[in-house]
Amino acid sequence: MPETSAPALALETAACLWEAVLDLRDNPVGNPDTMELALHIRASFEAAGTATMRMIVIGWTDAVDAAWTKIADDYLMSFDWDFVPGWIVRHIDWSEPGHPAIKPDRAIPANL
Template sequence: MAQYSEGSLETAACLWEAVLALRGRPITDPDAIGLALAIDKAFDALGTAALRLTVVGWTDAVEASWREARNDYPLCFDWDFVPAWIIDHVDWSDPFRPTVIPRGGG
């Protein structure tokens, strides 16, 4: 069985919390509404448990990005960096397969 550090478990929790928040707060921004709808479609397509496992699978990628940014990032990791990372690095266009966009574009 794989062993995970406490920090990685917290990162995974932050990712999941951010997905839930992005899904639930579309407000009136058209981009936020579109993202919320795309996330909602992924919930419908995959189910909560499968989507949660997908999101947890992004832990290494977000931690690598954080290592590069943390010294210059003025805001907090969990409520600022992680949601922004999801917005900038996850392709939600296929509700059955939301994926991290490879570095250098997709």
């Protein structure tokens, strides 16, 4: 039976965040917005390195979990492949290479 403790759920969120960042970086869909996002993410990896990026992404776990808690009962799609990537797209500012961060106006977790 899978672990469902708070630490295990936080680890799962961190893993989902990491997977989503890698997917957004490596598999942009053919529209200009996702291509531009992929370039920004790649620039952050180049500037900060993979280990630093991993720690930055892990730092978003509490914000994602808080946002998910607000909408989980009404959200019809998946947490890992829909909610998390969408949250990253809407809530992370990639404009400073090597220093992606939750947008200041989004620091308090918001609904989708």
